[in-house]
Amino acid sequence: MRVHRLFATALACSLLAAPVLAQELTGTLKKIKDSNTIALGHRESSIPFSYYDDKQQVIGYSQEMMLKVVDAVKAELKLPNLQVKLTPVTSQNRIPLVQNGTVDIECGSTTNNLERQKQVAFSNTIFVIGTRLLVKKDSGIKDFPDLAGKNVVTTAGTTSERLIRKLNEDKKLGMNIISAKDHGESFLTLETGRAVAFMMDDALLAGEMAKAKRPADWVVLGTPQSREAYGCMMRRDDPAFKKLADAALAKAMTSGEAEKIYKKWFMAPIPPKGLNLMFPMSEDVAAIFKNPNDKAFE
């Protein structure tokens, strides 16, 4: 009897364990397990998504969402002491760094679009933005057509850069378009009066506004020229890791945790200046929280 029970227990254990054993770890999960390290890619000045606070710690909305994925990896691989390696990335090097394995996952302010899907995989959408304008309140500019013949700044390598150039060409607006190196330099160009408007993702514009000397002087306006879905980037053709990341993000969104994180970063004072972005949740964001998915808008 005793032997039987032992045998039965052993059988049950082996049956339960079987799927885990049979499903040999591959790709990113294997790399993480073998090295006991997960490599995260983050941004340095994408406020409030992923940026440094005054103690050089990486903080932000996307960063917290990425940590949800890290927690899920820890649980799945049973690695409570998983080491986390942080690597800063830029608009221009983020895709190569994911592809060559320097970072395993990047959550920042990266738009999921069809063109990029040829190079990398995207997780469930974590945020939705519209591309709009940041202008001085007394500039008299209300929308894109008012920019005719004016100086406009945007950040090099972004979707906004393409959209504004195309708009300029199609509508013959005769704008002078300045492509600055990063969002900080774009805003400097705007703040020093070199450009009358800064075109970028609306949430990032709100973040730049928070850095201004006098935030109350500025306003985000204009008809959105595009809607874009932000996702976390991973290597392509790694379904096991993507499934894990998607599940972790979906759980955060449907359980209400994501909403709390949203409120923390968009509706409450945030570092470095303790300014409140007062950026209420859009219908698009509410919709992805309700039905998490990884669809690109374009």
Next chain:
Amino acid sequence: MGYHWNWGVFASPVPSGETSYLGWMISGFETTLALSLSAWLIALVIGSGMGVLRTVPNRWLAGLAAAYVELFRNIPLLVQLFIWYFVLPELLPAGLGDAYKGTNPLLQQFVAAMVCLGLFTGARVCEQVRSGINSLPRGQKYAGLALGLTLPQTYRYALLPMAFRIIVPPLTSEFLNIFKNSAVASTIGLLELAAQGRQLVDYTAQPYESFIAVTLTFMALNAIVMSLMHLLEARTRVPGSMGT
């Protein structure tokens, strides 16, 4: 590694449709050429003037030229460029600064880069002109003065014609450097050759084709400059000097 080579990318139209990617590269090449040549002109004029001042007996004038060299040679080029482009317009009187910043930004970028590169390279040319003059036997200067030439005349007719012929080889290096240094202008948004190359990568995800094209263009440009300067060197070489 599964890289998808596509040299046809240069022929395909850019998203806004007004030209092809090759058109972007050509416009970048033209900007690099215009920027480097205009900056070189500034560098030659300022560098020669300051180089002469470095060697004159008047301590104040020599000190002024020395200060110029120390200032422009000791600050990184990139920092100088940011100062010219971002800081200086803020130091102008408000009305003037705003008027300047309201002008075509592409022109502002070009002017800032041109002045910056010109003065930076000018400091290096200055040192070469000075060493060219100092390499001449002292007797030449005294001979000129003894003949009754004034000091400026001695420089004009005796010292400088020799000095410039001696420093052609190092000037060739500076001329080549100015083309390569012009790529820093991409950091303030000027769409010269390197910036167009990077932009092409952003738009097409074909980094190798783009950077190979940029590299070859710079190499070809410098090969042409080098052979022209070699011709000049051969024609102006001082007989009996430098192993000939």
